[in-house]
Amino acid sequence: MRISPKTSAIIYLLMAIFFIYVAIISAEETIWNFTTMLFAIFATLDLGMAIRLLKLHFQLKHQKKE
Numbered sequence: 001m002r003i004s005p006k007t008s009a010i011i012y013l014l015m016a017i018f019f020i021y022v023a024i025i026s027a028e029e030t031i032w033n034f035t036t037m038l039f040a041i042f043a044t045l046d047l048g049m050a051i052r053l054l055k056l057h058f059q060l061k062h063q064k065k066e
Contacts, residue, residue, distance in 0.1 A: 004057070005053040005054070005056045005057040005060065006053070006054070006057045008053050009049075009050045009051075009053035009054045009057065010050075012046045012047070012049045012050035012053065013046070013047070013050040015042075015046045016042075016043045016044075016046035016047040016050060017043075019039045019040075019042045019043035019046060020039070020040075020043045022039050023035075023036050023039035023040050023043060026039060
């Protein structure tokens, strides 16, 4: 059984929210430390993947409609 793009997008979106939360917590004195920037990069990549998967979901939905 395959996971739909919509379900994968939701998972990536939740992971991005989690990484943003951890990045905010890890910022003690400044945001320019290594761990904060690493979590921010992971959150950015996950958010970008979620957007791409949602776009794919809507494209497949539109093709199935025609």
